[in-house]
Amino acid sequence: MSTVEKQEPLKVALVGAGVVGLTCALALLQKGVSVEIFEAAARFGEIGAGIGIGPNAARILQRLGVLDELCAQCKEPGLTMREFMFYSAEGEHELLFEYPVTEGARGNGIGAYRPAFLDTLVKHLPPSTTHFHKRCTSVEPSTTKTGRSVLNFADGTSFEADVVIGADGIKSSVRSMVADNAKSLPVFSNTICFRGLIPMKEARAAGFTIEFHGRPLCFGSKDRHLIVFGINGDEIINVVAFAADYTKPIGSVSLSPDEPWVKSVPQEEMFQVFEGCGPQVMGLLECIKEPSKWSIHVVHPHLESFVKGRVALIGDAAHGMLPHLGSGAGQGLEDAYVLAGLLGHPQTNAGNVEVVLKAYDRWVRPRARMVWDATFRAGKIYDGWGDHGVSAEGIAQDIGTQWAPVWFHDVDDDIRAAVDELKLEDAFVSV
Numbered sequence: 001m002s003t004v005e006k007q008e009p010l011k012v013a014l015v016g017a018g019v020v021g022l023t024c025a026l027a028l029l030q031k032g033v034s035v036e037i038f039e040a041a042a043r044f045g046e047i048g049a050g051i052g053i054g055p056n057a058a059r060i061l062q063r064l065g066v067l068d069e070l071c072a073q074c075k076e077p078g079l080t081m082r083e084f085m086f087y088s089a090e091g092e093h094e095l096l097f098e099y100p101v102t103e104g105a106r107g108n109g110i111g112a113y114r115p116a117f118l119d120t121l122v123k124h125l126p127p128s129t130t131h132f133h134k135r136c137t138s139v140e141p142s143t144t145k146t147g148r149s150v151l152n153f154a155d156g157t158s159f160e161a162d163v164v165i166g167a168d169g170i171k172s173s174v175r176s177m178v179a180d181n182a183k184s185l186p187v188f189s190n191t192i193c194f195r196g197l198i199p200m201k202e203a204r205a206a207g208f209t210i211e212f213h214g215r216p217l218c219f220g221s222k223d224r225h226l227i228v229f230g231i232n233g234d235e236i237i238n239v240v241a242f243a244a245d246y247t248k249p250i251g252s253v254s255l256s257p258d259e260p261w262v263k264s265v266p267q268e269e270m271f272q273v274f275e276g277c278g279p280q281v282m283g284l285l286e287c288i289k290e291p292s293k294w295s296i297h298v299v300h301p302h303l304e305s306f307v308k309g310r311v312a313l314i315g316d317a318a319h320g321m322l323p324h325l326g327s328g329a330g331q332g333l334e335d336a337y338v339l340a341g342l343l344g345h346p347q348t349n350a351g352n353v354e355v356v357l358k359a360y361d362r363w364v365r366p367r368a369r370m371v372w373d374a375t376f377r378a379g380k381i382y383d384g385w386g387d388h389g390v391s392a393e394g395i396a397q398d399i400g401t402q403w404a405p406v407w408f409h410d411v412d413d414d415i416r417a418a419v420d421e422l423k424l425e426d427a428f429v430s431v
């Protein structure tokens, strides 16, 4: 069939209304692609925690026209988040490394409150696009129309679409349509964390004296580290306190089936893990009266493809990773934007969509894999497992400019390159 022949518009079904799914839906709608979102929960929701949005993700939000609104929602005048400062978690908290400041930059990311991020996206989507209480249980080929897929939901209903996008997070059910090893995924990362939000005033009263000046802080120690940054104009401090076991390969340890991945724990459990840390760290942890403990799971080994036929994965469903570069959602936003850019291309149609999805996979997967590997390496450095040790010199050498390949990449270049390839493959015509 000729690629320029007039065809019916594509009908896209998107599973999962998290930040990545909603970004994809917004990008698709802006390209004129009709999309229906199916969400398992009863309403939109995000956990009450902070999220770092790096320059690559911020650029995407800007191109979608929602960045200024997000900054306003987060009580920030603009992109105020800057480069990290690295301190020892112990003793008097020696300053170990100041990540080099980007030339001329006063800030290039934002520390956001997760619910505010989700709300900002929701406001830009017509309410009728999202269907709640729709837990997708399987995706199978349509028996009536070649190439189409049928999504089955836990409530017994189903929906038929030309393209299915799995944005259903780390526990993705759509992944089983795409990956042969989906049954063994995701795996425990041997990393746990305790999370909490602390009003700045309380932290100051508890003896936390370090000023942020827009710079997130990392306090490192053997097998454990804390990530600390301000949100809501520094009224609130977001704390994530990690502990990891690097002696065992990822995937070799599993939680027992009845162990929840996220649970509330007594403060004492957290104190035991961070015993011996210095006063700034202990002051912060004292303020987290009801910590939640997360057993972080990841997609590992890397998927061989994010696409099968007309089903594509984005976000944590495709590459759930450790959060040590604050870039898991950012990668998902990149997937969402590239996928929408290709599906929304004027020459994409039901006749060539499988080739277009393969191009999506070719352009986003290697990069997601690179970032996944870099986040794992970053965690090792913060936790004293870097190649050059925990001294200031060792940390400086190991961290170097680790964020550069993540932050300074423009996905519009990927879309352009993918389109050029599609022309060479004769899936698109040169006009």
Ligand SMILES: Cc1cc2nc3c(=O)[nH]c(=O)nc-3n(C[C@H](O)[C@H](O)[C@H](O)COP(=O)(O)OP(=O)(O)OC[C@H]3O[C@@H](n4cnc5c(N)ncnc54)[C@H](O)[C@@H]3O)c2cc1C
Pocket (backbone or CB within 6 Å): 015, 016, 017, 018, 019, 020, 021, 038, 039, 040, 041, 050, 051, 052, 053, 134, 135, 136, 137, 167, 168, 169, 170, 171, 172, 173, 174, 193, 240, 294, 296, 314, 315, 316, 317, 323, 325, 326, 327, 328, 329, 330, 331, 332
């Ligand atoms: C401690 C920690 C700190 C982090 N910090 C950062 C950070 O600073 N910056 C950053 O970029 N990333 C960070 N991340 C990673 C980031 O949180 C994730 O990458 C991101 O939230 C993934 O978004 P998602 O939309 O792919 O998945 P999710 O947010 O998990 O959304 C999936 C959605 O799909 C729905 N769903 C699930 N299954 C089904 C189904 N079967 N049918 C229908 N709907 C379904 C869910 O209800 C949910 O709404 C961090 C992660 C952790 C654990």
